[in-house]
Amino acid sequence: MRAQFLILIEVIILLTYWSYTGFYILNDIDNHDDNGGSDGTLRFITCRFDHFSGLGNQLFRIASLYGIGQKLRRKVYFNSNLPTVRKAFLNFEQNFPNIANDAVTLVNTSLITEKVVLFGMNDRQYDNPMLIVKKTKYLKIAGNYIQSYKYFDGYQSDIKRIFTCQSTVTLDKRYVLDFHWRNEWHKKTHNLCVHTRRGDFLGIPFFRASSKQFTDPAVKTVLQTITSSNQSKVNVIYFGDDPQFVNGLYRSPQKGVKYFDMHKLQLTDVEELCFGIQNCDTVLLTATGSTFGWWLAYLHKKDGNVYYDGILSNYKVHGWNINDYVPSNWHRICADSGIAQVSHVPCPMRA
Ligand SMILES: *[C@@H]1O[C@H](CO)[C@@H](O)[C@H](O)[C@H]1NC(C)=O
Ligand SMILES: *[C@@H]1O[C@H](CO)[C@@H](O)[C@H](O)[C@H]1NC(C)=O
Secondary structure, three states, X not given: OHHHHHHHHHHHHHHHHHHHHOOEOOOOOOOOOOXXXXXXXXXXXXXXXXXXXXXXXXXXXXXXXXXXXXXXXXXXXXXXXXXXXXXXXXXXXXXXXXXXXXXXXXXXXXXXXXXXXXXXXXXXXOOOHHHOOOOOOEEEEOOXXXXXXXXXXXXXXXXXXXXXXXXXXXXXXXXXXXXXXXXHOOOOOEEEEEEOOOHHHHHOOOEOOOOHHHHHHHHHHHHHHHHOOOOOOEEEEEEOOOHHHHHOOOOOOOOOEEEEEHHHHOOOXXXXXXXXXXXXXXXXXXXXXXXXXXXXXXXXXXXXXXXXEOOOEOOOOOOEOHHHHOOOOOEEXXXXXXXXXXXXXXXXXXX
16 A cells, blocks of 8 residues: 555656656657767766655665766766755765765756656666667756666776775774774674664565564574684674664574674764775675665675575565666575575565
């Protein structure tokens, strides 16, 4: 019911949008037009923001637009008239300076003319950007979330550079850690970061929140994989917004294995992400739909693997495709039966 309601709202927003802007559909009348570069003019690209949303959603917009922009020879711009964008930008300037310095330009859209193209309308599904043919200087795609790694596949080193944390953020983190966890932090210790998400996900029926049913067997299995490959010391670090839930998760005593809770450090979202990027060896996503967890996994610097719950949503959602959303080198885990298994085929869904 709620999902249908959300889709209805989305349709209403779109229709309203349509009546204001006069939509330019893919391959419409002037389809010999091209994008930037060939005649030397600088061209730009942005997307629709209904709500700028949390950090993970913001990073997806920047990365996807960057990748699309590279293909179309366009630079990314954001509308400086939106207070949420200005606020996020201040945050970027402090914590991810490369975003503000070279990936995204703020443009006052009251002073320019934008043309809108119907593209990226499905939140977690890839569309081919080469189908966008528009000569206009300021191009706005009507998609809002554009969350497929395929938009920036091939630019991974650019994306990692753009999303480099300001060094002070990570330095502070080391201090926080030394203080709280003292001797538990050794170079030889393998950090298994287990991302969980409950909170708002519990209120949206199709969003699959972390569950004990998935997390416990998944942690056990991944831990086994790590310890069986000569890693005798492992920190299992639980990330998550629900302390009570996290407290109830897998904590079996085992020689060399210690359990930690990130929420005890009371970090901001940026600090938590930057901490994870620096320190996680292996990442396990127990709420695969969380874009924050997704970025933790994508940006983490060390060599370890990424594991994720192979079920993205509680039921099939139009426009969500897990194979467009999750990189193919991450390891899918199916664990709904109570036993976790790494799988190369889709996980069976309970009725
Ligand atoms: C954008 O331009 C308009 C018109 O000149 C102006 O009123 C507005 O304050 C500007 N917005 C920003 C964020 O500078
Ligand atoms: C594990 O350690 C043994 C003994 O030191 C060594 O022979 C083996 O190659 C190591 N395996 C891995 C995967 O590093």
